[in-house]
Amino acid sequence: MKTNEQNNEKADQLKWHTTYNENEKLTTNQGLKINNNQDSLKAGERGPTLLEDFILREKITHFDHERIPERVVHARGSGAHGVFKLTKSLKNYTKAKFLTEVGKETPVFVRFSTVAGSKGSTDLARDVRGFAVKFYTEEGNYDLVANNMPVFFIQDAIKFPDLVHAVKPEPDNEIPQAASAHDTFWDFISLMPESMHMIMWLMSDRAIPRSLRMMEGFGVHSFKFINDEGKVHFVKFHFKPRLGVHSVAWNEAQTISGVDPDFHKRDLWEAIENGDYPEWDLGVQLIPEEDEDRFDFDLLDPTKLVPEEEVPVELVGTLTLNRNPDNFFAETEQIAFHPGHIVPGIDFTNDPLLQGRLFSYTDTQLSRLGSPNFHEIPINRSINTVHNNQRDGHMRQQIVKGKSSYDPNSIGMGCPFQAMMSEGGFTSHEERVSGAKIRQRSKSFVDHYSQAKLFYNSQSTPEKIHLQNALIFELSKVTHPKIRERVVGQLGYIDMFLAWRVAEKLGVEVKQLEWPNQSIPADADPIELQSQEREPNTKVSDALSMKNTVKNTIKTRKIGFIMANGVEAGTIYDLKEKLEKEGAKTEIIAPSLAPVRTNDGTDLIPKHSLTSIRSVCFDALYICAGEDAVKELMAPDNKQHVLHFINEAYKHCKAIYFGENTEPLYQSSNVALRKHEDPGIITWDDQNPADKFINAIAQHRVWDLELERNTQS
Numbered sequence: 001m002k003t004n005e006q007n008n009e010k011a012d013q014l015k016w017h018t019t020y021n022e023n024e025k026l027t028t029n030q031g032l033k034i035n036n037n038q039d040s041l042k043a044g045e046r047g048p049t050l051l052e053d054f055i056l057r058e059k060i061t062h063f064d065h066e067r068i069p070e071r072v073v074h075a076r077g078s079g080a081h082g083v084f085k086l087t088k089s090l091k092n093y094t095k096a097k098f099l100t101e102v103g104k105e106t107p108v109f110v111r112f113s114t115v116a117g118s119k120g121s122t123d124l125a126r127d128v129r130g131f132a133v134k135f136y137t138e139e140g141n142y143d144l145v146a147n148n149m150p151v152f153f154i155q156d157a158i159k160f161p162d163l164v165h166a167v168k169p170e171p172d173n174e175i176p177q178a179a180s181a182h183d184t185f186w187d188f189i190s191l192m193p194e195s196m197h198m199i200m201w202l203m204s205d206r207a208i209p210r211s212l213r214m215m216e217g218f219g220v221h222s223f224k225f226i227n228d229e230g231k232v233h234f235v236k237f238h239f240k241p242r243l244g245v246h247s248v249a250w251n252e253a254q255t256i257s258g259v260d261p262d263f264h265k266r267d268l269w270e271a272i273e274n275g276d277y278p279e280w281d282l283g284v285q286l287i288p289e290e291d292e293d294r295f296d297f298d299l300l301d302p303t304k305l306v307p308e309e310e311v312p313v314e315l316v317g318t319l320t321l322n323r324n325p326d327n328f329f330a331e332t333e334q335i336a337f338h339p340g341h342i343v344p345g346i347d348f349t350n351d352p353l354l355q356g357r358l359f360s361y362t363d364t365q366l367s368r369l370g371s372p373n374f375h376e377i378p379i380n381r382s383i384n385t386v387h388n389n390q391r392d393g394h395m396r397q398q399i400v401k402g403k404s405s406y407d408p409n410s411i412g413m414g415c416p417f418q419a420m421m422s423e424g425g426f427t428s429h430e431e432r433v434s435g436a437k438i439r440q441r442s443k444s445f446v447d448h449y450s451q452a453k454l455f456y457n458s459q460s461t462p463e464k465i466h467l468q469n470a471l472i473f474e475l476s477k478v479t480h481p482k483i484r485e486r487v488v489g490q491l492g493y494i495d496m497f498l499a500w501r502v503a504e505k506l507g508v509e510v511k512q513l514e515w516p517n518q519s520i521p522a523d524a525d526p527i528e529l530q531s532q533e534r535e536p537n538t539k540v541s542d543a544l545s546m547k548n549t550v551k552n553t554i555k556t557r558k559i560g561f562i563m564a565n566g567v568e569a570g571t572i573y574d575l576k577e578k579l580e581k582e583g584a585k586t587e588i589i590a591p592s593l594a595p596v597r598t599n600d601g602t603d604l605i606p607k608h609s610l611t612s613i614r615s616v617c618f619d620a621l622y623i624c625a626g627e628d629a630v631k632e633l634m635a636p637d638n639k640q641h642v643l644h645f646i647n648e649a650y651k652h653c654k655a656i657y658f659g660e661n662t663e664p665l666y667q668s669s670n671v672a673l674r675k676h677e678d679p680g681i682i683t684w685d686d687q688n689p690a691d692k693f694i695n696a697i698a699q700h701r702v703w704d705l706e707l708e709r710n711t712q713s
């Protein structure tokens with residue numbers, strides 16, 4: 001029986017709905033014990049099946065209906081239970097109880113997702129990742145439905161169906177799956193300059209995370225905090241991973257998609273099963289209401305971030321994921337998020353993207369989950385009991401006693417009562433709103449390039465090169481030269497070298513575009529608008545570059561030990577112990593899955609054979625010491641595979657440690673061609689090789705030497 005390690009109100013509630021089949025008899029859905037689940041009821045051994053066979057009919061009928069529509073976006077996801085612990089009170093800013101009492105623990109369920117692909121698509125698609133958190137608070141569910149990028153493609157919800165239609169597979173042939181590298185996406189983008197900031201994020205390595213555990217989360221919109229006195233602050237939410245923000249190389253992502261399309265799902269699941277609970281700090285940027293206009297952008301514009309240099313992120317709590325779901329469908333698939341699920345002390349802003357989302361999420365659950373009673377599905381239930389006069393509908397679970405289902409009533413003695421504010425009754429924050437009914441965009445939303453510049457200029461050189469290459473890859477798949485040309489024209493507003501480099505590879509010219517597009521207010525003077533294309537107040541922000549992320553830990557990193565018979569046991573045990581002490585995981589790769597006999601006579605059990613896995617599934621490689629082992633690895637049948645491992649890891653800038661006697665392998669590999677010191681390569685004659693190896697793994701990759709490593713390979 002799987003034990004439920006969590007002990008909180010949500011976990012207790014879920015236990016009531018959890019069934020264990022161990023030692024139980026098979027039954028129908030009516031509880032009738034089944035005696036034969038192998039044969040249907042027939043008229044004679046070789047005769048036709050009888051309609052009377054209710055057991056067969058029930059089983060097949062249920063099966064026929066066991067699929068529900070996948071999410072229209074964010075279809076592919078992985079989820080986990082966890083807890084949010086407050087470390088700093090936000091009482092001065094919000095009355096939300098889960099954010100005011102230091103030490104308070106709130107149960108959560110988090111679902112990560114890719115956006116464009118179908119439920120069965122690969123994890124490593126170049127894409128935005130969803131980062132949706134449901135806090136089961138004592139005041140009701142609060143959903144922070146976030147992404148791993150802090151801005152969005154569009155400014156107004158009315159463009160969302162267009163954006164999604166453009167990125168999804170094309171309507172005539174349903175190609176391509178889980179990819180933005182195609183005509184319709186870039187056609188749309190080329191005509192939407194407001195998307196350029198998000199395009200910088202999407203073409204950066206943020207779109208191909210090393211792990212869901214190593215990516216940030218952002219609420220994107222500005223929300224409002226309201227405290228007990230009714231004072232308002234704008235707030236931007238951030239989740240910062242304790243393991244740092246890391247990515248894989250695009251070339252590697254493509255290989256992982258073939259070798260292990262469930263790479264992120266598996267990684268999250270295994271980390272939690274191993275007790276390596278993923279952790280994030282929750283951070284907030286707080287802006288007093290009266291400072292709303294102090295920025296060179298509009299706080300309501302979701303294509304803009306608030307630079308951390310202008311408003312620092314205050315860390316206020318820790319999000320820890322500590323339990324895998326028991327059942328993917330019941331929990332991860334059926335969970336229903338909604339940015340409109342808020343609690344007292346938190347409110348919306350007039351961000352026109354957020355406003356549209358407030359409609360969309362309940363609406364989509366109706367078609368996906370099939371009934372307005374989706375809040376009764378166990379994973380969606382709030383931990384406090386629901387009392388209201390809503391009733392009936394498909395699959396109603398709650399049995400509400402009493403005669404009255406209306407308000408006001410006297411028959412039910414007026415129950416359930418409205419709650420006063422002092423009792424936690426929600427009231428929308430009072431805001432004076434006036435204006436002509438108008439279908440237009442604010443002029444304060446018109447600057448589309450300055451933060452795209454800020455992002456691009458904040459990247460390190462390797463990150464810039466990756467971003468350029470991503471654009472070249474994606475746009476090379478675009479068949480219409482005019483679309484390629486238009487995108488390059490947009491890039492010219494961000495950085496001329498970027499535009500030029502991409503244009504050169506696409507065989508188009510960089511043409512300055514006439515001021516593009518549809519989002520211009522009807523009464524605007526294009527010349528005046530063009531002059532608004534400006535430099536951002538903050539020119540460079542360290543927080544935007546992954547180069548500046550956490551690089552002092554190798555926790556949960558996976559190290560492949562390549563070995564064969566005769567391998568030197570002592571050094572393996574030593575290194576394994578040192579790596580594991582630092583929290584890393586080691587896995588053995590050998591010529592076959594047969595036990596490997598070490599030089600001290602013990603047997604080690606390989607997890608992989610040289611042909612069943614690729615270097616892309618590891619963070620670093622150790623080529624194990626031992627003369628006999630090296631001889632076996634150098635045998636023609638094995639050599640090509642070992643060298644492929646080494647050369648591929650080398651190309652992807654990973655740390656590689658060559659043990660004693662492995663010189664023949666070293667010399668045959670591309671590593672021998674290196675001309676300079678490379679902190680990622682550790683060899684038999686290094687002093688303190690284990691420490692050097694650990695330090696190199698913590699750096700994640702030697703991206704700075706990528707060009708050198710690749711030109712020599």
Ligand code: HDE
Pocket residue numbers: 071072073074077111112113129130131132145146147152156157158160218219220221302335336337353354356357360361362364365
């Ligand atoms: Fe969503 N989005 N979205 N979105 N979104 C959905 O809701 C929508 C947006 C986000 O793991 C859908 O239940 C509109 C921004 C996440 O279950 C749908 C607009 C951000 C998830 C929907 C946006 C998000 C969704 C599809 C523009 C980052 C996955 C299934 C107006 C802040 C949640 C569903 C999960 C899912 C609509 C834009 C994040 C159709 C109309 C911006 C993480 O309701």
